[in-house]
Amino acid sequence: MSAPIPARPVNSRLLSVAPMMAWTDRHCRYFHRRLAPPALLHTEMIVARAIVYGRVERLLAHDPSEQPLVLQLGGSDPEELHQAARLAVPFGFAGIDLNVGCPSPRASGGGFGACLMRDPGRVAECVRALIEAVPPGTEVSLKCRLGVDEQDTERDLDRFVSAIAGAGCRVLTVHARKALLGGLDPAANRKVPPLDYERVFRLKASFPKLTIVLNGGLNRREQVEAALRHVDGVMIGRAAYQRPWWFSRLSAALHPWIPHPQDRISLLRSMRTYVEEQLERGERLSEMVRPWFGLFQAEPGGRRFRRLLSEGARKTTAGWETVERALEALTLPIAA
Numbered sequence: 338m339s340a341p342i343p344a345r346p347v348n349s350r351l352l353s354v355a356p357m358m359a360w361t362d363r364h365c366r367y368f369h370r371r372l373a374p375p376a377l378l379h380t381e382m383i384v385a386r387a388i389v390y391g392r393v394e395r396l397l398a399h400d401p402s403e404q405p406l407v408l409q410l411g412g413s414d415p416e417e418l419h420q421a422a423r424l425a426v427p428f429g430f431a432g433i434d435l436n437v438g439c440p441s442p443r444a445s446g447g448g449f450g451a452c453l454m455r456d457p458g459r460v461a462e463c464v465r466a467l468i469e470a471v472p473p474g475t476e477v478s479l480k481c482r483l484g485v486d487e488q489d490t491e492r493d494l495d496r497f498v499s500a501i502a503g504a505g506c507r508v509l510t511v512h513a514r515k516a517l518l519g520g521l522d523p524a525a526n527r528k529v530p531p532l533d534y535e536r537v538f539r540l541k542a543s544f545p546k547l548t549i550v551l552n553g554g555l556n557r558r559e560q561v562e563a564a565l566r567h568v569d570g571v572m573i574g575r576a577a578y579q580r581p582w583w584f585s586r587l588s589a590a591l592h593p594w595i596p597h598p599q600d601r602i603s604l605l606r607s608m609r610t611y612v613e614e615q616l617e618r619g620e621r622l623s624e625m626v627r628p629w630f631g632l633f634q635a636e637p638g639g640r641r642f643r644r645l646l647s648e649g650a651r652k653t654t655a656g657w658e659t660v661e662r663a664l665e666a667l668t669l670p671i672a673a
């Protein structure tokens with residue numbers, strides 16, 4: 338890599354797209370940036386060790402238009418996290434986020450993710466190590482749950498947040514449910530433990546200087562607007578991926594002074610140059626179009642669009658004409 342790219346500041350935490358493994362890859366983020374120009378985007382969680390011992394460029398490279406973009410790291414060894422964050426500096430991320438919410442057996446087995454909620458002291462060390470690794474202005478944040486298993490979501494969560502705030506973390510995203518580590522798989526852990534937004538609102542009241550972002554189950558505009566009366570921002574995961582146009586409209590409503598795309602077909606066509614460049618580099622069309630599947634959900638012809646796109650893009654020779662053929666399935670006009 339040549340000269341370091343300067344870090345771009347996080348403009349705002351008002352609206353962000355959640356880190357989602359196997360979903361928020363660079364093609365997805367390129368699309369999300371077009372849908373929601375001011376939203377803060379996150380990479381998928383990348384395990385710190387993979388950066389330290391792996392192919393850094395392959396793991397961290399991204400298109401400049403994805404910025405402001407936060408790199409989410411998984412790990413629990415302060416030294417390893419420090420090294421990973423240092424290696425990431427030349428890529429100009431707007432922030433580094435530590436994952437303290439992943440309930441997968443792989444994460445728990447490796448001693449990171451949600452199980453770290455039991456060890457605020459270690460998380461505080463990790464936060465300090467990350468802050469030391471990045472240039473001033475690169476925000477170090479943390480994403481956690483309300484607690485794990487039998488933890489007390491009042492006392493234990495307050496203790497946890499005091500520890501990380503004491504270590505210098507100023508931004509916290511809370512997935513507003515517990516993670517149950519013994520028995521529930523990751524998908525169930527995003528559905529079964531009940532959501533408790535009020536607890537996150539009380540956290541903001543107890544730690545008014547922290548930037549607190551609410552996450553979990555947000556999929557209606559009124560719900561988001563109501564939450565924003567209590568917290569500094571919202572993070573949207575599945576609804577942003579599955580209903581991209583709803584997400585774009587939400588972003589437009591929250592940032593009325595920033596231009597947003599007005600129609601979905603033009604938005605898709607504006608991706609053509611990007612797609613063709615990526616195809617030339619050997620990327621697969623099927624990987625690029627997956628985040629578009631829900632774009633015309635509930636619109637006449639939307640299901641056929643999705644089917645044609647998904648089947649057509651699987652062919653090894655598939656190019657932009659596959660997208661145009663899928664667009665022909667739509668019954669016009671499509672609502673804005």
Ligand SMILES: Cc1cc2nc3c(=O)[nH]c(=O)nc-3n(C[C@H](O)[C@H](O)[C@H](O)COP(=O)(O)O)c2cc1C
Binds near residue numbers: 358360436552554574
């Ligand atoms: C497919 C998928 C992958 C996920 N991967 C991550 C991840 O890498 N890091 C993380 O902190 N959370 C991850 N999550 C959790 C989301 O960031 C978010 O906390 C969760 O989906 C709840 O928000 P939502 O109800 O808006 O989807 C993932 C969620 C999904 C659906």
